[in-house]
Amino acid sequence: MTMLSVEKLSLHYGAAQALKGVTVSAAIGEVTCVLGRNGVGKTSLLRAISGQRPISGGTIRFDGRDISRLKPFERAELGIAYVPQGREIFPLLTVRENLETGFAPLKSKERRIPDEIFELFPGLRTMLGRRGGDLSGGQQQQLAIGRALVTKPRLLVLDEPTEGIQPSIIKDIGRAIAYLRQRKDMAILLVEQYFDFARDLADRFVVMERGEIVQHGDRSALEGGDVRQRLAI
Amino acid sequence: MRKQSVFDRQSIVVLSLLAATAVLVPVLNVSVPPGSPFHVSDHLIPLLGKYLSFALLALSVDLIWGFCGILSLGHGAFFALGGYAMGMYLMRQIGPRGVYADPILPDFMVFLNWKELPWFWHGFDWFPFAALMALAVPGCLAFVFGWLAFRSRVTGVYLSIITQAMTFALMLAFFRNDMGFGGNNGLTDFKDILGLPIQSGFTRIVLFVLSAAALAGGYMLCRWVVNSKLGKVLVAIRDAESRTRFLGYRVENYKLAVFTLSAMLAGVAGALYVPQVGIINPGEFAPANSIEAVVWVAVGGRGTLAGAILGALVVNAGKTWFTGALPEFWLFVLGGLFVFVTLLMPRGILGAAKDLWEQGKRVRSGLRRDAVPFAAE
Amino acid sequence: QDTIKVGILHSLSGTMAISETTLKDVMLMLIDEQNKKGGLLGKKLEAVVVDPASNWPLFAEKARELISKDQVAAVFGCWTSVSRKSVLPVFKELNSILFYPVQYEGEESERNVFYTGAAPNQQAIPAVDYLAKEEKVERWVLAGTDYVYPRTTNKILEAYLKSKGVKPEDIMINYTPFGHSDWQTIVADIKKFGSAGKKTAVISTINGDANVPFYKELANQGVKATDIPVVAFSVGEEELAGIDTKPLVGHLAAWNYFQSVETPENKAFIEKWKTFTKNDKRVTNDPMEAHVIGFNMWVKAVEKAGATDPDKVIDAIVGVQVPNLTGGVSEMLPNHHITKPVLIGEIKDDGQFDVVWNTDGLVPGDAWSKFLDGSKDLVADWKTLKCGNYNTVTKKCGA
Amino acid sequence: MINLRDFLRTLLLLVFTTSGAFAGPYEDALPKFAADSYSDTEAAIGTVAASGHPLSLPLVEALRDGRLLASAGQVFIREPSGGLINAATGQAFGPVPADLKPVRLNNRVRRAIEAAMGGLTLLSSGAAARREAARAVFRSRDAAALRTIEQAIAREADPDLKLALQAARASILLGNEAASTADRLWAVETLRERGDQDALALLSSLPAGTQPEIVEPADRAADSIRSRLALWSALQNVWYGVSLGSVLLLAAIGLSITFGTMGVINMAHGEMVMLGAYTTFVVQEIIRTHVPSLFGASLFIALPLAFVVTGGVGVLIERTVIRFLYGRPLETLLATWGLSLILQQAVRTIFGPMNREVGTPAWMSGALELGGLSLTYNRMAIVLFAFAAFGTLLLVMKYTSLGLYMRAVTQNRRMAGSIGIRTNRIDALAFGLGSGVAGIAGVALSQIDNVSPNLGQGYIIDSFMVVVFGGVGNLWGTLVGAMTLGVANKLLEPYAGAVLGKILLLVAIILFIQRRPRGLFALKGRAVEA
Amino acid sequence: MTEPVTPTLLYLDNVTVSFDGFKALNALSLALDHTEMRAIIGPNGAGKTTMMDVITGKTRPNQGTVLFEGKHDLTSLDEAEIAELGIGRKFQTPTVFDMHSIEDNLLLALKGERGPFSALLSRHTNQESERIDALLERVRLTAHRQRRAGELSHGQKQWLEIGMLLAQEPKLLLVDEPAAGMTDQETADTADLLRDIAKTRSVVVVEHDMTFVRELDVKVTCLHEGSVLAEGPLDAVSANERVIEVYLGR
Ligand SMILES: Nc1ncnc2c1ncn2[C@@H]1O[C@H](COP(=O)(O)OP(=O)(O)OP(=O)(O)O)[C@@H](O)[C@H]1O
Ligand SMILES: Nc1ncnc2c1ncn2[C@@H]1O[C@H](COP(=O)(O)OP(=O)(O)OP(=O)(O)O)[C@@H](O)[C@H]1O
Ligand SMILES: [Mg+2]
């Protein structure tokens, strides 16, 4: 079932246009991967979906409903969770408090930190009392994913989650995403540069160039070399 | 690579406006008959002169705040120190014309039974010395203060607050009659400056023109600084101080240099201010005065030297006008202006004007982005 | 021009607004009243109000504006000494007239200024005499805000007390900054100083805002007037309106006028004031009376001179007599100060003063104090000597 | 007790009136009250008090309370109940003379009354009255009371009161040339034990020419008291410091939220404090005119109201101005400066520029004497209140989700929105909370400072100083900062004077910041240093 | 002082850094020769960035020796002094001057006098322009030269920062995760670039991307919990059981 469908989305930074009529969708139980080189607009797309930047054209539908005018927190309440590029954890809150901020969109009886987060990232459990800002880059990335999961999302939006992560944890994250996918209760939109990682996970993919979607397809298309080729130009 | 000289478009506009004022105002004062609508009346001359010295103060604040991110809430102290240096000179010029007719001691000293001139008053009867002190005292204070603060990497609000503490402490100190600066009453009742009677129309005009010249000079100096590579380093420091360090720049030296320069400019402003308003007293050290100077800059547009000048002129002219026209409500108007400017003109009056201009231009010539590094947070 | 403009130069904002706004109101009332009486020289009076915002240089600027731009015939204004000092050169330069209504430190007499408030000899010295005689005070605390008025007054008092045989160890002098608000230590010190077995009193020249916390602290620490009376020179009805005076009953103030003075003139004045302000809780105070006197003197002088021209008014006004509100007749002296009665009042629990002592006649104000080295040889006389600081020893005017 | 007294009085009056009016010292003194001369009144009080006349106590009480009326040489007492009796005969009086005026008082007269009351009430049945009397006699050292006091000592059962009475006796004996050396030495000893400032005053001001055998022990006793007092006065200074610190803390904690946590350079903070103080004024005005009996509770009523009023104003300001300025902290300085001008002038326009009277409820006046310490109740109340406010705020910030969200929002507003925090509501609430806390600080400060439009201006600089000195963003820092500055100020003041002390403190702050560029409780770690 | 006989450029011995009791570096020792490139790997939080912080003067070690060129004690110098000795750094999260144009970012980084007065009087030379042009070309930002750095995407900022590092012409380059957020092709590019640089200078690279590390083909040090866990050629290190356990995963 399609959870998210983005149509003809465009976005401007001042006078510069970063997205030009992008159309993407994400379905429950699937991982949709956004690929593309630096500066093509991947992050901008996710910012538009999460509501951090206003869009200048097109629509964003979530669960059938047009959310393009909603505030970020309203989207979060609907079940969109965002793991941004650069982690953006709350530096002066402890790890536990960082996770607890994820309670905000939840009803009060749902407010507990699911154990599966610590199963996915065992390191976090030992760091609960430390301040988020003091963690190393990779640790922060784990925290950011954990925090997103606390909100019990139906759409998980991840911006380069493997950046700066040690190989074993990349594998863990891969497993985590695979696990979340097989739970079949959320759609996952993943921006990724690390091609092998994307290939292993993606059910479907799109490739962006200069703010536009230039190619899309399903898992099988990734196996061939042409997408990789395309990214390498 | 864009070539940036001191005489870019903004400078030319500012300098020609200043030159025009410096010429027109005296001319309109002297040669237009009082009845005419173009006549600039006598009482406006020192008033305009005062605005110009405030503008110079605003310029000095903008130099460090707008371009180096140092928010000084104590710049009034440098202004006042410059003013006191000038005031001391003017005091010594009174000579035996004081009420007690003491040839050496200013009235307030006679009055407090001082028997001789304190050591720090010596030399101030000689103008060049006083002028030097108007530069050197604020400069030295800024140097010492800055040396301490920047070396230990005091930044942000911490720096702002200690500058405020500095001016507050100075205010309390100058209020003390035992300090030898006339206490709360300060220095006043001046008679003449460089042999010219201070109240004559001619002296007033000379002072006015000097203020305009000083402002123009100060502006060019600041322009030169901010357009040079030094200016780029300052902006870099403002935006990412520690990154600048990792490139090998000694941030503290840069800050110290501009801070001192800025304090000296403020000192000059103070020295020009005193003969035109006729009094200097510890009230000038009041933290609120320093905050006001910052407010002028913000109103005009931070990080654009011309904006600082504009802000100082607009706010002060508004103040003069409204304290007379709406004595009971002028605070509403002024307060409202500040709120209005912040909300609707985030980059100050000049910024808003520029935006309008840019918009117009974009409409006219398609889309082109302005790459001039511009101040924002 | 069919109106005569009168400038009102009192702060309506900033720290001094507390005191000065009332003076602006009283001036508006007087002008209004004069207009009802038919104006002056057949013309209506017109008030020009500006707000110098408790900012001293701004006083000078506004004075200049009033005189040059608005062409006022006279200015009534200023409260603090520094504001007066700031405008002085302007009045001299532009040759206009200032009426200054507040008690001050003296040591000044200018041709263009008329001092309708008390000089130190019209307030401080009688108060000390009263305490020494009536309350048998032997030990003195001179507490003041650190600025010229308290400094001078205290100097004069110190010299005066010493001349009366008070030992230096029986005088304690204390200065505090403007707006001082934490008086715990100082009040405790006063208590300590006062418990040495000798009757002690405090002479307070504490200014403005600092008074309320000072009196509140006195009340807190239980310093009663029967133990250590405090006599103040800057606390009047207006200031007391902000304090619960029950614990302060018996503390004193020395002025030339109190609202509680029972004379027909005063009653009428209070009545007018309450009607004018449409508020029957508004109090009257000494500087207001000074403005009343000053204004009436000016009116008389203008009538006498037949013009508002400052030179003529300045010549005409010396010797002008007008009734004050305490039953006497005040006269403008050649030194531009006036004659006033000195009254000492004790604070009552309703925030008014009970006049417990007054001078028999009126005391002429001295421009120059006899108790200061620098000024004991100076006299001011704008009538015959045409000089504000004539030195009787060198027989020269100023320089 | 009252009944007993009234009964006795009527009894005495009965005896007195039946026995006829003999002219005695009492009756001779009466006309002096009508002379409208303070010295006559003073003399008359002495005579009346010593006369032993049954009406002397009611007469002196009436004089004290302004109920003694005089007209044309005759003196009347207005009973508290309203009836008028003739002071000479004690009989109710019919036709009231028209020009009846209260006998006027001044300090001298009040002192005489106090002394007289002391002598007259030493034997009174009420413990409080006796205590007061003992104190009065101690102060007046009125030799005439010696006999009565000895009687009183003999009868006194309460050990505490006995001590007070003995001290009073000692004060009389010590300077009394006529007393025996043994008595006077006893006096020295008793005073030494009392050991307070008053005792010291007595011991160190013996009349010239006193025998050395008394002067020497007196000097020794004085010395020992002096050294004891020095210790107490050091403690006292610390207390002053703590109480000043509490004032600073109160003024600053609201700011530690709006500025420390939210990063708004809130120049209008002082005006919030002022609004709180004015709320107190309004509450008290209403209570005064409508329900005076509630006056004691006025501050408790004012507290929540002030919180709501200023909090509301805060929310309003946040919604209309501040919210457009997040991410531009420096601009908040400009806008809030403008707002502070507007608020000041608004209050000036509405309430007038003068000070407004905010009264102190009875339970807050007076002082607790603790050894050599004197702790005034209102300062104690402020100290307790400051700590309570601090504690509450700390709990809110640390343990409620509001606190958590507030910190999250200020650390990264964009991300907080994306995680689902309603940023605009949290912003408004946070600013409202900070303003509300400033408002309740205003309630407390109205007790010790001017309630005028300038109130806030006096605290704004100190508040910023405290928050910054303590370390921005750290509530504990604000607490420690406020206390440190308060105590340091008060410890410096006795040596350097108020002005120099303050200058020194400012210089010390400047130098301290050099050592710790991020304040006392600096936030450390990567996040801050980046 | 005489020139050191050892070829060691950077020498860390027994360096310990602890934050409130937490040891980020634990008796770490490491030596780097002239013109050597060293790859540092290790789990998240192993102390790699902290090590760079110590070398560049951002963090003062609690104990231990850090010598540069055998004579400069880096623990007693501040950031600017260390930078002037010739140690340049690229940060893990790219930090550039957001308000300046790309070009000015590079200009500020260019090797040269660093004093305020020389900055005030400095004139823009052709040499400088050429150098900047070359750098822009190298980091593929020529098209963006006039844009403000703050507008760049994450990966573009990474490149700009590498450009700035090159502009400084340091003797020792510390490069923290240069390949993060780059495509595979760009990663390979970066590896080329670094290998090139390492011909004349010394380089320390931190990276988690094993493909990249392999391409560098240099000696690898694996840190764990603040100390060296393994050192040697990549193959040897990646075969190490402990390394697999704590870092590479199975
Ligand atoms: N805040 C901004 N202001 C102006 N332009 C921006 C801003 N953020 C991004 N851009 C521009 O928009 C374009 C798309 O940027 P975006 O961050 O979406 O790229 P990306 O695909 O995520 O790249 P990367 O892989 O480097 O993260 C880039 O050209 C960038 O320069
Ligand atoms: N200023 C600090 N305060 C407290 N802890 C810190 C501080 N700086 C670093 N740490 C801790 O030190 C450890 C090492 O951090 P460091 O950033 O050096 O790791 P890293 O090896 O670079 O990790 P990554 O590969 O994830 O970037 C981490 O656990 C981190 O939390
Ligand atoms: Mg991106």
Ligand SMILES: [Mg+2]
């Ligand atoms: Mg790292």
